[in-house]
Amino acid sequence: MSAPARGAAVPVAPPAPGLTPLLVLRRLAVPAATASRRVLADRGGLVTSVVFFLLVSVVLSALWRAAAGPSGTVVGYTAAELTWYAFAAEAAVCTIDLRLIERIGEDISSGSVAVEMLRPLPVVAVRLAVESGRALGRLVALVVVGSGAAWLLAGPPPDALHGLLALVSLALGVVVNVAAQHVVASAAFRLRDVRATWFLYQKTVFILGGMLLPLEVLPGALRTLALWCPFMAMAYAPARLATGQGTALLLLVQAGWLVVLVAAAAFVFARGQRRLEVVGG
Amino acid sequence: MVLPAERPRPADDVDPATLAIRATGLVKRFGSGPHAVDAVRDLSVSVRQGERVAYIGPNGAGKSTSIKILTGILRPTQGTATVLGFVPWQDRRRLAARTGTLFGQRSQLWFELTPRQSFRMLAAIYGLDRAREQRRVAELGELLDAADLFDAPVRTLSLGQRMRCELAACLLHEPEILFLDEPTIGLDLLAKRRLRELLVELNEAAGTTVFLTSHDVADIEHVAERVVVIDHGRVVYDDDVPTLRRSLLATKLVDVGLGGPAPAIVLDGVREVARDDALLRLSVDTTRTSIRSVLDVVLDRCDVVDISVVDPPLEQVIAEIFAAEQA
Numbered sequence: 298m299s300a301p302a303r304g305a306a307v308p309v310a311p312p313a314p315g316l317t318p319l320l321v322l323r324r325l326a327v328p329a330a331t332a333s334r335r336v337l338a339d340r341g342g343l344v345t346s347v348v349f350f351l352l353v354s355v356v357l358s359a360l361w362r363a364a365a366g367p368s369g370t371v372v373g374y375t376a377a378e379l380t381w382y383a384f385a386a387e388a389a390v391c392t393i394d395l396r397l398i399e400r401i402g403e404d405i406s407s408g409s410v411a412v413e414m415l416r417p418l419p420v421v422a423v424r425l426a427v428e429s430g431r432a433l434g435r436l437v438a439l440v441v442v443g444s445g446a447a448w449l450l451a452g453p454p455p456d457a458l459h460g461l462l463a464l465v466s467l468a469l470g471v472v473v474n475v476a477a478q479h480v481v482a483s484a485a486f487r488l489r490d491v492r493a494t495w496f497l498y499q500k501t502v503f504i505l506g507g508m509l510l511p512l513e514v515l516p517g518a519l520r521t522l523a524l525w526c527p528f529m530a531m532a533y534a535p536a537r538l539a540t541g542q543g544t545a546l547l548l549l550v551q552a553g554w555l556v557v558l559v560a561a562a563a564f565v566f567a568r569g570q571r572r573l574e575v576v577g578g
Numbered sequence: 579m580v581l582p583a584e585r586p587r588p589a590d591d592v593d594p595a596t597l598a599i600r601a602t603g604l605v606k607r608f609g610s611g612p613h614a615v616d617a618v619r620d621l622s623v624s625v626r627q628g629e630r631v632a633y634i635g636p637n638g639a640g641k642s643t644s645i646k647i648l649t650g651i652l653r654p655t656q657g658t659a660t661v662l663g664f665v666p667w668q669d670r671r672r673l674a675a676r677t678g679t680l681f682g683q684r685s686q687l688w689f690e691l692t693p694r695q696s697f698r699m700l701a702a703i704y705g706l707d708r709a710r711e712q713r714r715v716a717e718l719g720e721l722l723d724a725a726d727l728f729d730a731p732v733r734t735l736s737l738g739q740r741m742r743c744e745l746a747a748c749l750l751h752e753p754e755i756l757f758l759d760e761p762t763i764g765l766d767l768l769a770k771r772r773l774r775e776l777l778v779e780l781n782e783a784a785g786t787t788v789f790l791t792s793h794d795v796a797d798i799e800h801v802a803e804r805v806v807v808i809d810h811g812r813v814v815y816d817d818d819v820p821t822l823r824r825s826l827l828a829t830k831l832v833d834v835g836l837g838g839p840a841p842a843i844v845l846d847g848v849r850e851v852a853r854d855d856a857l858l859r860l861s862v863d864t865t866r867t868s869i870r871s872v873l874d875v876v877l878d879r880c881d882v883v884d885i886s887v888v889d890p891p892l893e894q895v896i897a898e899i900f901a902a903e904q905a
Binding site: 325326328331339427573 | 646649650651652653667670671672674675677679681684685686688690691695698699700701702703704705
């Protein structure tokens with residue numbers, strides 16, 4: 298490190314640094330990968346997540362198998378497909394910190410987010426990268442264990458192509474969910490407590506996201522509403538692909554929601570930070 | 579004492595092009611109407627590149643608000659400022675790439691990670707390549723005597739250890755200015771001393787401008803070359819530390835734990851400020867009588883069970899500044 302002369306002329310501010318979206322993504326890859334590795338190295342946390350996931354998935358899939366009967370179907374899904382549905386939908390949601398909205402809200406309302414504003418990348422971009430990294434790290438473990446358990450209970454997955462699509466869809470669903478939670482948590486820039494928001498969000502994902510039940514089970518208007526909401530991209534899309542139904546179009550829908558929600562998160566955080574700049578934290 | 583109104587401030591007579599920080603007429607108003615509060619009002623301050631400046635004031639004086647304006651977190655209601663040529667609130671991210679900020683009560687490390695993992699993430703965010711990151715982490719491990727802390731989870735570190743790691747995180751990208759908001763708060767004496775030494779070493783080795791807020795008089799004495807005192811959002815004193823030391827920091831407090839009755843201590847520049855059966859507190863003007871002389875007399879005449887020499891609290895120093903200003 299060279300020591301500039303005391304009282305030396307301060308360098309003139311350089312032109313725009315040229316941080317293209319690609320360069321930002323490259324810079325964010327390391328935080329995401331580090332967060333993923335950290336989650337996988339935390340054996341205790343991982344075991345807790347896996348046990349919780351297995352417990353819920355096994356119970357839920359047993360209920361659906363009972364509803365379908367040995368040779369029957371429920372809204373077009375066989376008992377085996379419903380088992381894969383339950384495991385995939387649970388994996389998509391259980392990978393994410395259950396209290397993520399609350400945690401983001403606390404960071405905003407306590408002013409901790411101000412420290413993050415002093416970095417050369419957008420606050421929301423770093424947060425999305427780190428939280429997605431954490432969730433995707435956990436997803437690897439849940440997919441490995443969940444696939445094994447679903448296979449034992451219901452036989453092999455429907456087909457390799459849908460299995461592959463379901464994996465991509467799970468990853469997309471997780472990132473969509475993380476982005477949506479940042480949008481909701483940004484309410485903390487105005488409200489002091491976002492716990493109620495978290496509760497509402499979680500229950501909406503359970504029902505309209507297809508985590509507890511396939512969206513085809515819902516009555517007409519509600520089903521239509523659910524299919525037009527972003528929540529379907531979080532659990533329903535990967536779970537449907539895991540049953541061997543649905544097409545790659547679901548991935549496109551998820552990608553669309555991802556773009557919309559990341560843009561929305563960037564917008565609401567920028568607005569929130571602007572408010573912080575004016576009224577303080 | 580010579581007050582700023584009577585002579586130029588230390589940074590007033592330098593070429594504006596050499597200033598790392600230049601703020602003029604800053605006002606920050608929170609709220610509106612009858613409930614509006616001016617946290618900063620008509621604040622003007624300049625800092626030369628490579629200076630070590632202590633920025634002090636009582637609680638609520640506007641110190642943190644000023645730092646938040648100068649780093650771009652807050653947008654002033656009025657006034658102008660440039661930091662390294664950037665308008666902070668317009669170019670916060672570009673400025674962030676060249677400054678480091680340490681808030682004593684806020685962490686920038688990820689608690690579930692080790693400091694080394696946090697540095698890896700921060701290095702990527704700041705665009706440092708792997709080789710530069712590794713070189714910097716090794717340099718900082720040596721400079722901060724903290725290499726053995728970098729692989730322990732942050733949540734297991736003591737406050738003093740964590741602050742050294744926080745400082746390393748701030749310095750990773752070789753900032754030209756270091757903003758430090760209460761960096762020694764909560765640290766034990768050894769950790770405080772080490773942190774102060776580090777800041778001076780860093781400034782002397784790399785020319786890093788240090789802009790420090792603190793409630794601890796020792797931080798000012800041992801780190802800063804210049805002191806800016808603000809109150810109610812305005813600069814009320816701005817001078818170099820030797821001048822301040824001569825005029826105000828020359829006073830020390832001697833606390834004597836007593837085992838029995840003690841006679842009055844009569845020495846030039848020594849004043850008894852508190853006394854009970856177990857404690858005698860003396861205020862000593864060290865320009866008139868040395869601490870050593872006072873200790874000799876106290877140990878000779880009193881039944882001493884404990885003794886300590888401390889700085890007067892910052893509030894007292896500030897009160898004396900205000901008293902001198904009003905006189």
